[in-house]
Amino acid sequence: NAGVTQTPKFQVLKTGQSMTLQCAQDMNHNSMYWYRQDPGMGLRLIYYSASEGTTDKGEVPNGYNVSRLNKREFSLRLESAAPSQTSVYFCASSRVYEQYFGPGTRLTVT
């Protein structure tokens, strides 16, 4: 039982490049989330998916897109990376009030 997994763990992009962050959970949870974490800013919600087939914007969605591929997988895409998107990205899934987080992706955009 791996919980929530994320790939890659680390990534360096140049401004304007694109990439997709992958997330998968094996807990049969309906809801999944993408957060970014910047120093002193806590966790901010980018997008979430309350169930397979639905996605909604969170607090900071600009510059990102998501896909809920199936119940297990929820990906985050940066179409044209900017230095302001340098951050640590966490995926999470939830069962009612408890959220389970993946190990994070540390992204640097130069």
Add this chain to the structure above:
Amino acid sequence: GQSLEQPSEVTAVEGAIVQINCTYQTSGFYGLSWYQQHDGGAPTFLSYNALDGLEETGRFSSFLSRSDSYGYLLLQELQMKDSASYFCAVFNSGYSTLTFGKGTMLLVSP
């Protein structure tokens, strides 16, 4: 919208008791949660309070007063491994998403 206030840093010594406070403003209240995050790690769920009062889980307890829009996390018999960041978070409508505070860094010294 939702907003949460918690101290940025708290220091304590091993074996002591420490309390981390959290005040919140929210348009609809569904519960207050606490998460722990060690440096370089992922957030992990600690506790959830939907009703007023104290919830105890081992050395950790969490308190909620809905009338005061206030809660706290109490850590007893502090150990060095408790050095971490602690985040309070409130649910938005229907447990759909969480809004996190900016976190409190707890430093435990020998």
